[in-house]
Amino acid sequence: MDRVSEDEGVRIGTAEREEAQALLSRQFSEGRLNPDEFSERSAAVAAAVTRADLAPIFADLPAKPGGDRTPDLVRARDWRAIVMALIPLVALGFTILVPHGWLAWLALPVLGMLLYGRR
Template identity: 45%
Template sequence: MEKGRRGKDLRIGDPERELAMRLLGEHFAVGRLDVGEYDERCRQVAAARFRSELEALFDDLPDPRPERAVPAPQVAPRSPATRIALAVGVAVLGVLLVVVARQAALILLVPLVALLWFTWRR
């Protein structure tokens, strides 16, 4: 067992590392860390395997800290009503393009259809 770890130290995964890096970025953005410190701590976060290794990187920083921070909320899937509203909006925009732009409408409709396709698939 490594010296720096405490009793029943838990292993961390990528979500914990990503949260720690995001929080270090917040400290960097407000000027608590300079570029060198931020870079070094991010490297240590990437190499961390245990929770205590992450906690040690935040010992000299105020909140937010990984153990007290709330993870970013998961994006909820779109409801059928949202998809229908999106489709209706795109259809109205397509008709408006045909009426206003006429000859250029076909060229302008291609990106519109692509946008609809990619947003619908999410």
């Protein structure tokens, strides 16, 4: 028996099933599965006992969902997330150092809408 066949016969545990379910959910959220297919495949993931049981569930799906995104889009998200993480610190500084600095907290939802609003 070769190594690949041995690996396929290995029993899986809860962690592997949860990882497979998360991957399946991601595939569904990216539109590769309809609700019925997602439901059927989710049941198959829950019933899987070995790695070989999981293989046919993902056979017609890409290994890494979301791989077709361009690096520019990923970079764009990164700088926006950094800005959103730093704004509360700036607002806290205003709250402590400036009279009526608490008004800086009002900038959070406005900035969020500007950065993450529909385009």
